[in-house]
Structures are given as structure tokens and as C-alpha cells.
Amino acid sequence: MRIGIVCHPSIGGSGLVATQLAMGLAQRGHQVHVISRERPFKLDPATPNLMFHPVDPVHYPLFSDPLYTYTLTAKILEVMTEHQLDVVHAHYSIPHSLSAILASAIAPRGIPVITTIHGTDVTVIGQDKGLYALNLHSMNQSTRLTTVSHYQRDYVLEHFPLERPLEVIHNFIDLEVFSPAHASLTLRRELAADDEKIVMHVSNxxxxxxxxxxxxxxYQLTARVKARLVLLGTGPDIDMIKMRCRDLNLLEQVTFLGDVTHVEQYLPVADCVIQPSYRESFGMVLLEAMACAVPTVSSNVDGITEVVEHGVTGFVADTDDVQALAAYMETLLSCDATARAMGQAGRERAARLFSPQRQLSAYLACYRRAIHAH
Ligand code: GMT
Incomplete structure (x- = not known):
């Protein structure tokens, strides 16, 4: 098949899933064309059968804002036509899906558009009154619609009057890339002392x-266990976190690594990963930790409980139940046998439910049905 994939390039779940999908499909012999603002950070340009098409920016003094939606539409149209795509798969409804639908309508020969809803596109941006109608339009005009968890499916059905079925295709993980086999003792020693446990948090x-x-x-944990908190990523709250570290006198025990491209090098050296998000349609970081055989402590919201299994792959607690989060971390960090068993159970669950083979086949079947229906 000739497949176009439209996604965000930045560090973040939806772009990551789209990139893995693009590379996986190309490795299976499909011709894949990735369209994005810039090269997605994990897209390996050496992958055979894969081409990357950056969206060309337009700078024209008449327009004070960048015309990204139009330049994206123009690029999708160009790639669709020149490379005779069979399908285009947009990750995120606005603007990706909307642009793909417009490009397909403009093209002499329109092609099926598959849209995957990742979460924030409908839960955060989708809540914007002005954009609601655009979001709904892009979902209803897509040939086929998928989303990444049953939770997210129920959310969309509750908030948007859909005229299309919404299929759940869970996210997936490459168990060779994310693996405990890649745990580096050198890195572990760089990050923490031999008698210190490592708690990791990966976030935007x-x-x-x-x-x-x-x-x-x-902070509560450090009264009971000798531990180091390693923070990967950056974003708007990072300065506030640094200030709180100072206030709590934690600066010595917290390491700020900033944005890290190869998170798979860091996760395997963690003793546990903590992710108490308020919202998470899926929670890729938790799946990445599980694949690395690292037990997790997370909130129990949205799609998270489809990914982790409480008491088996780690623990879940109410989002702001700091005492429970600390107690669960203590359980994991003070008993190596429990942590090891839960980490192993996580890796087994990742292999069983979230393998690339299974999910790539589901996407390919979805593309075939879209072509058939078009
Ligand atoms: O969580 C974010 O802020 C990033 C966002 C994105 O669009 O990349 O992540 C969403 O998509 C990921 C991939 O499907 C999911 O794993 C995340 O749970 C989801 N984030 C939210 O729903 C808040």
C-alpha cells in the first residue's frame, strides 16, 4: 500500500505512535510518506520504503499568523497526487485530519482519510467552543475513525454526535527497543549512588x-527510603517544579535531564516510574516502562487502567492521593522481589496486549476497509 501519515513532530505520545507506525509499516514493505512540520524526533531517515515530507512554511507579511493549516493541506495534496497514495492517516483531528479531508476533496482523485483521536485533540482542544464544530466535522468526514483506548472511545461518543463507528486500536510498543536488556550499569552509576533507588517521571x-x-x-518517600528522582522532559511547569524542589530542600535528590530523545536508554535503569496524570487517554510512558520491566505507580484515570494492571504490573491511586502514591513507591523500592515480579508482569502484559504485530495488522485491516468503502 502507499500510505501517507500526518503527525506532530514533537516529543509526545501521538507523534511517537505515528512514527512507530510509519516505520513498522515501511519495514513490512509498504511505501510510507510521513508529512509533518519537521522530521519527527524518532523517525529514522534510513528506514527503507519511507520518505519524509516537511511542510513548507509560507512567510507573507499580509498574514500575521503562520498559515500552517493551509501549507499542511497543500503538502498533503502534493504528496497524495505525486505519490498516488492509497490512504492518508491523520494522527490528531485538528488540524491534521481537517487538512487531510480538505486535501482529499481538492485532489482530482480523492482518497480515504483515516483519523486517529489521541486524547488531547478532543479532551483539551476539543473543549474549545469555537473549534468543537471543526473537530466534529473532521471526525464525521473521515472515512474511518480510530482511537487509542476504550475510555477515549466512550468519551468521544459522549461528547460528539458521531455518524461513524469509532474503532479502538490500542497503542503499541517495540519490545526490542524498550527492554530491560538495555539497562546500562554505567548510566545507572552516573544517575545515582549504589545505595540510592531511582524513581523516574517522564513528562511534558x-x-x-x-x-x-x-x-x-x-518528598514523603525520602523520609523512608534513600532515593533519587530523575525527571525527563521539559514544559511550562518545570520552573515551578524547580522552585518547589528548592522549598522542600530536595535539589540534591532531584536530577533534571530535560528533553531526552532516547528515553528507552533511561527507563531500564529506573526502579519505578511515577505518572499521576489528571488525564491520559492511554499513557505511553507507562507502556514504555512496562516494556522495560519497570513497575509503575500512576493515577487511576481515563485509559490508564487499560494499560497497567493494579497490583500486578504496579499500583494505581487517586490522582492527588500523595500518601498512597508515596506508600506504593515505598512498597516497590523496599522489596526487590516485588518490584522484579511486577516489572516482569508488566513486560509480559506489554507483549501480550500491545505488540506492534497485532496493532499494525489492525491498522492495515482498517486501511483496507477504508479503501473498500471509499
Ligand atoms: O499527553 C500529552 O500531553 C501528549 C498527547 C499527544 O497528543 O501526544 O498524548 C496523548 O496521546 C498519547 C498517544 O496516544 C497518549 O498516550 C496520551 O495519554 C494522550 N494524552 C492525554 O490524553 C492527556
Whole structure:
């Protein structure tokens, strides 16, 4: 098949899933064309059968704002026509799906558009009154519609009058890339002393990620366990987190790594991963940790409980229940056998339910049905 994939390039779940999908489909022999503002951070340009098409910016003094939606539409149209795409798969409804629908309508030969709803596109941006109608239009005009969890499906059905079925295709993980086999003793020693446990939190540090609770729970934990908190990523809340570290006298025990491209190098050296988000349609970081055989402590919201299994792969608690978050971390960090068993159970669950083979086949079947219906 000739497949166009439209996605965000930045560090974040939806772009990551789209990139994995693009590379996986190309490795299976499909011709894949990735369209994005810039090269997605994990897209390997050496992947055979894969081409990357950056959206060309337009700078014209008449327009004070960048014309991204139009330049994106123009690029999708160009790639669709020149490479005779069979389908275009948009990750995120606005603007990706809307642009793909417009490009398909303009093209001499329109093609099926598949839209995947990732979460924030409908739960955060979708709540904007002005954009609601555009979001609804892009979903209803897509040939086929998918989303990443049953929770997210129920949310969309409750908030948007859909005229299309909404299929659930869970996100997936490459168990060779994310693996405990890649745990580096050298890296572990760089990050922490031999007698220190490592708690990791990977985030874009937006309020929705509740990083404040990470710090509060870690603060409680340090009274009972010798531990280091390693923070990966950056975002709007990072300065507030640094200030709170100072206030709590935690600066010595917290390491700020900033944005990290290869999170798979860091996760395997963690003793536990904490993710107490307020919202999470899926929670890719938790799946990445599970694949690395690292037990998790997370909130119990939205799609998270489809990914982790409480008491088996780690623990879940109410989002702001800092005491419970700290107590669960203590359980994991003070008993190596429990942590090891839960980490292993996480990796097994990831292999069983979230393998690339399974999910790639589901997307391909979805594309075929879209072509058939078009
Ligand atoms: O969580 C974010 O802020 C980033 C966002 C995105 O669009 O990349 O993540 C969403 O999509 C991911 C991939 O499907 C999911 O794993 C995240 O749970 C989801 N985020 C939210 O629903 C808040």
C-alpha cells in the first residue's frame, strides 16, 4: 500500500505512535510518506520504503499568523497526487485530519482519510467552543475513525454526535527497543549512588501531568527510603517544579535531564516510574516502562487502567492521593522481589496486549476497509 501519515513532530505520545507506525509499516514493505512540520524526533531517515515530507512554511507579511493549516493541506495534496497514495492517516483531528479531508476533496482523485483521536485533540482542544464544530466535522468526514483506548472511545461518543463507528486500536510498543536488556550499569552509576533507588517521571510538564504530586509523593518517600528522582522532559511547569524542589530542600535528590530523545536508554535503569496524570487517554510512558520491566505507580484515570494492571504490573491511586502514591513507591523500592515480579508482569502484559504485530495488522485491516468503502 502507499500510505501517507500526518503527525506532530514533537516529543509526545501521538507523534511517537505515528512514527512507530510509519516505520513498522515501511519495514513490512509498504511505501510510507510521513508529512509533518519537521522530521519527527524518532523517525529514522534510513528506514527503507519511507520518505519524509516537511511542510513548507509560507512567510507573507499580509498574514500575521503562520498559515500552517493551509501549507499542511497543500503538502498533503502534493504528496497524495505525486505519490498516488492509497490512504492518508491523520494522527490528531485538528488540524491534521481537517487538512487531510480538505486535501482529499481538492485532489482530482480523492482518497480515504483515516483519523486517529489521541486524547488531547478532543479532551483539551476539543473543549474549545469555537473549534468543537471543526473537530466534529473532521471526525464525521473521515472515512474511518480510530482511537487509542476504550475510555477515549466512550468519551468521544459522549461528547460528539458521531455518524461513524469509532474503532479502538490500542497503542503499541517495540519490545526490542524498550527492554530491560538495555539497562546500562554505567548510566545507572552516573544517575545515582549504589545505595540510592531511582524513581523516574517522564513528562511534558503541563498541568495535566500533575508533576507537583510527583514531587510531594517523592518528598514523603525520602523520609523512608534513600532515593533519587530523575525527571525527563521539559514544559511550562518545570520552573515551578524547580522552585518547589528548592522549598522542600530536595535539589540534591532531584536530577533534571530535560528533553531526552532516547528515553528507552533511561527507563531500564529506573526502579519505578511515577505518572499521576489528571488525564491520559492511554499513557505511553507507562507502556514504555512496562516494556522495560519497570513497575509503575500512576493515577487511576481515563485509559490508564487499560494499560497497567493494579497490583500486578504496579499500583494505581487517586490522582492527588500523595500518601498512597508515596506508600506504593515505598512498597516497590523496599522489596526487590516485588518490584522484579511486577516489572516482569508488566513486560509480559506489554507483549501480550500491545505488540506492534497485532496493532499494525489492525491498522492495515482498517486501511483496507477504508479503501473498500471509499
Ligand atoms: O499527553 C500529552 O500531553 C501528549 C498527547 C499527544 O497528543 O501526544 O498524548 C496523548 O496521546 C498519547 C498517544 O496516544 C497518549 O498516550 C496520551 O495519554 C494522550 N494524552 C492525554 O490524553 C492527556
Amino acid at each position: 510538564f503541563r498541568p495535566i501531568k500533575n508533576s507537583d504530586a510527583v514531587l510531594s509523593a517523592f
